[in-house]
Amino acid sequence: MSTTPSTPAATPSPEAAPRKRRPPRRVQVTRVQTLSPLMRRITLQGAELEGFEVNDPASYMKLIFPEPGQTEPERPLPDGPRPKSMRTYTPLVVRPDAHEVDVDFVLHGVGPASTWAAQAQPGQVLFLMGPGPGYKVQLDAPSHFLIGDDSALPAFETILASLPAKAQVKVLVEVVDAAEERPLRSLAKLDIQWIPRGTDNNKAGQALEAALRQAGAPAGDARIYLACEAAAMRRIRTLLIDELGVDRSRIVGRGYWKLGTVNHPDHDYGED
Ligand SMILES: Cc1cc2nc3c(=O)[nH]c(=O)nc-3n(C[C@H](O)[C@H](O)[C@H](O)COP(=O)(O)OP(=O)(O)OC[C@H]3O[C@@H](n4cnc5c(N)ncnc54)[C@H](O)[C@@H]3O)c2cc1C
Known part of the structure; x- marks a missing residue:
C-alpha cells in the first residue's frame, strides 16, 4: 500500500452502499x-x-x-x-x-x-x-483465505487492510515469476505463498490450482475470496467444494479476466 498518508479503500461498512449511476x-x-x-x-x-x-x-x-x-x-x-x-x-x-x-x-x-x-x-x-460494490468481509471471522492471480493483488491488498489483528489470513497468489513478489501488509497474521506460473497466459490458474490441491483443505471456518482468470476460478471453486469439502456459502468467486476475451464483465461470480 502507499506509504503516504492515506485512507485505505478498505474501510469496512456494515451496509451496502446504494447503487446509483454516477457521472464520469x-x-x-x-x-x-x-x-x-x-x-x-x-x-x-x-x-x-x-x-x-x-x-x-x-x-x-x-x-x-x-x-x-x-x-x-x-x-x-x-x-x-x-x-x-x-x-x-x-x-x-x-x-x-x-x-x-x-x-x-x-x-x-x-x-x-x-x-x-x-x-x-x-x-x-x-x-x-x-x-x-466490493467484498462484504466478515470481520469477526477468525480465518480468511485469499486465492487468486496478479490481477487480484490490488483487491487482496484492500481486504488485508480491512482485517483486524486477531484474524489469520492465508494468501495464495499466482504471478508470472519470482520478480513479481513484494511485501504485502496487514494487521492480521499473514501467511503468503507466491506461485510462479511462467509467461504463458494460456496456463493461467494451473499452478494456483496445483498449489491449492497441495495445501489441502482450508480451515473449516475460513472465509474465501477467490479471484483470477474466469475458467480457472470455476475449476478452483469446484475443487474447493467437491474435493476439499468447503461449504459454497464460504466462497466468493470473481472472474477478473477471461483468456481470449476482451473486457470480461465485472459480475462473473462463477455460480453457473
Ligand atoms: C472487479 C474487478 C477488479 C479488477 N481490478 C484490477 C486491478 O486492480 N488491476 C488489474 O491489473 N486488473 C484488474 N482487473 C482485471 C482487468 O479488468 C482485466 O485484466 C482487463 O481485461 C484488462 O483490460 P485490457 O484492456 O488490458 O485487456 P482486454 O482488452 O480486456 O483483453 C485483451 C487480451 O488480454 C487478455 N488479458 C486481460 N487481462 C489479463 C490479465 N490480467 N492477464 C493476462 N491476460 C489478460 C484477455 O484475455 C484478452 O485476450 C479487475 C477485474 C475485475 C472484474
Missing part, C-alpha cells in the same frame, strides 16, 4: 511507480473526484482510456453507449482530501488498459466511473 469524473495521472516488472501503481487525481467514496474492500471502478489517435478520451455521456475502451479496476487507496486514487495495473500484454498503463505519464487524462 475526469482525472489526471500525477504519479507512476514501478512495483515490479509487470505491476505499475498509477495515481489519478482531479477535482472531479470530490465525493468519490469507497466503502468495501475489493470494490471496483470503470476507467475509460483514449482510443487510438486520441490524446484524451471523450467524456462519456452518463446515459450514452458504453465506451469501447472502458475496463474494470480496483480503487486501491483513496485520499479524499487530495482528490486522489491509486490503481495498480498488471502489464499483461496488449489491451487498451494494459497498453496505456505501460506508457502512462503524469499529465495524461482518463475518465473514471463508479465505484461499484
